[in-house]
Amino acid sequence: MRILNEKFNTIINIHMNISKVDICCGLNWGDEAKGKVVAHLVKNFHYDYVCRWAGGNNAGHTIYVDGKKYKTHLIPSGIFYNVKSIIGPDCVVHPDSFMKELKYLRENGFDTSLIKISPKAHIVTETHIQEDKDKYKDQGTTSNGIAPCYKDKFGRKGIRAENVECLKDYIWDEVLDGIVLCEGAQGFWLDINYGNYPYVTSSTTLPYGACCLGFPPQKIDKIYGASKIYDTRSGTDPLFPETLLDDEILMSIVKVGGEIGTTTGRIRKVNWLNLDKLIVAINTSGITDIIISKIDVLIRVNAYKLFHNNTLITFKNIDEMQLYINDSITSFCKYVTTISYSGNVEGI
């Protein structure tokens, strides 16, 4: 009973000591430069923790620090700026890949003692990876064992991080205090509930999922939404047919935009921004600040189009296109207070 009371007291303290939570999530199909947004926030504002709330090493974060490019798959981007980095309870961890990432970060001079894993996170085993390769090929997964691992978790047959010897030095004490930033993985349309099921991932990519880290929703302040100015899809999805790769302008966006998967090395299918879908993603996620990146790519290919009300609209230049996007978001998305555009790899 005493132990239980102590545990409950800790939980009460967790809530008392968190001053606020900001969240950053993706509004498309992943690959929206969330890592860049997180890096920008951590550089410019104070955060005590950066936390991942879902997914595993199916994600890929590309971060530029002082002009140098770094990649991680599971570890939150806060690590590049010396912030405590938490892998949350609804994440899945493949221990060998985690160890490799630690080694890579250590070799590059980052302080890996700041990285912790929730004891409740689930373990991806070699059997999960094999099952993914054998049974989920038609869904174009990243082959990292994600679906089989979550299947075992929800079937209540999984293994948790707290039970794995090699992770014992990295287990999180489940305390959060101060100012917390939650870093999303994947994007709105890959969410297990909201995406084009079954062409989705197996976790929650919307801000509602972040609450699994152990804070009450009342603590949420800003919700940053990352989008690209054109849509991309890595992996199989009938909403993103392979025929898009035959379109010459879209193909030049693939080349100029470097639309090749960070995790899989596959060419991403590109389509014009679907503003109808973006508005749904913004409103369902409660986005307060939106960051639309890669405008430099459209400028370089000199083509400015988007779908709105199911119609393809063409603009003369980037200014006209941005004005249209701003007007639409201002009219239809009442929680949004700022809209920013980004056209380079490091800044916003």
Ligand code: IMP
């Ligand atoms: P899984 O998450 O490996 O099971 O893959 C399920 C689907 O989500 C596939 O279409 C993947 O290509 C896609 N996916 C998973 N993670 C990412 C990501 O970080 N960026 C883009 N697509 C992703």
Ligand code: MG
């Ligand atoms: Mg990514």
